[in-house]
Amino acid sequence: MSDIQSDTHSEHHIVSPKVYLAIFAALMVCTFLTVKAAEIDLNAYFSGLNIIIALVIATLKASLVVLFFMHGKYSPKRTQMVIICSIFWLAIMLFMTMSDYVTRPWK
Amino acid sequence: MHRTGELYGQFETLDQQRESASLGMWVFLVTEVLFFGGMFMTYTLNRSTYPDVFGEASRSINLGLGAFNTVVLIGSSLTMAMSVWAAQVGKKQLVTIFLILTLILGTVFLGVKGVEYHEKFVEHHVPGLNFNFEPGASVATNAHAQLFFSLYFAMTGLHALHMIIGAGLLIWLIKESFKGRFNPGYSTPVDLVGLYWHFVDIVWIFLFPLLYLIDRH
Numbered sequence: 001m002s003d004i005q006s007d008t009h010s011e012h013h014i015v016s017p018k019v020y021l022a023i024f025a026a027l028m029v030c031t032f033l034t035v036k037a038a039e040i041d042l043n044a045y046f047s048g049l050n051i052i053i054a055l056v057i058a059t060l061k062a063s064l065v066v067l068f069f070m071h072g073k074y075s076p077k078r079t080q081m082v083i084i085c086s087i088f089w090l091a092i093m094l095f096m097t098m099s100d101y102v103t104r105p106w107k
Numbered sequence: 108m109h110r111t112g113e114l115y116g117q118f119e120t121l122d123q124q125r126e127s128a129s130l131g132m133w134v135f136l137v138t139e140v141l142f143f144g145g146m147f148m149t150y151t152l153n154r155s156t157y158p159d160v161f162g163e164a165s166r167s168i169n170l171g172l173g174a175f176n177t178v179v180l181i182g183s184s185l186t187m188a189m190s191v192w193a194a195q196v197g198k199k200q201l202v203t204i205f206l207i208l209t210l211i212l213g214t215v216f217l218g219v220k221g222v223e224y225h226e227k228f229v230e231h232h233v234p235g236l237n238f239n240f241e242p243g244a245s246v247a248t249n250a251h252a253q254l255f256f257s258l259y260f261a262m263t264g265l266h267a268l269h270m271i272i273g274a275g276l277l278i279w280l281i282k283e284s285f286k287g288r289f290n291p292g293y294s295t296p297v298d299l300v301g302l303y304w305h306f307v308d309i310v311w312i313f314l315f316p317l318l319y320l321i322d323r324h
Binding site for chain 2: 014015016017020021023024027028031034035038039040041043050051054055057058061062065066068069070075076078079082083085086087089090093094097098101102
């Protein structure tokens, strides 16, 4: 048991305030970018590019929060697996439902 | 829970106990992801069906206040993370200070949200009998705009409810922290409320571009 512990235990890793401040700064830059990007008509270049950029930035921001503020990066593997499962299940719901709706020829 | 740094019989070490608590919190957050997920699903479907009206309705929301709130909420995540750090390194006063700052920022967020809701009431943008998207809007436009605003209120409302619960949890933490309960050996409640608070922040990170930033150009 204690062997497994020493392998996987990293929860009590202390993240320094400097890292938190850097992440906060990155999140602020991303927020600014997402507002600026929405004000440009990117759809003119590629249909749906605006929403793609908005979601990429939001996903990046969420990843930073999970990895650093929520200590996901320093969590044991089994906790990381639970985190990934949640994304996977959400993806199943969104993907399967939308693939049904967009392939209904009678609509 | 109330005895500082106590190791329970079913665990071998404090680290193992801490990890189990955090794993349990994550499992709860997975259910929360799917809880909000249903709404994001409904949103995705309706937005893809009525893209133009969703864009128009989105432009009627106050972007300045929304962006301000995004900054406030991410700031509150920073102060929450700092209070977890303070507990881990045993700076008891800083724990309390950062928790209070988090509560203040959370309250500011809810206050601004209230102002935004008020604007929507004044503009007749609240779904229901008095809904009127804009003068001369067709029946179809009104109906589809109502869909957008129903989702807007449901999603931001559910998010705000989570914030209110979070604020309640923070008040409890502040009370405990005043008594000096949290130390490097025992900071589980701060860690777990922290996880919850950051999760609520993540929901907003997605709500902000999806509700406020459709076709702003």
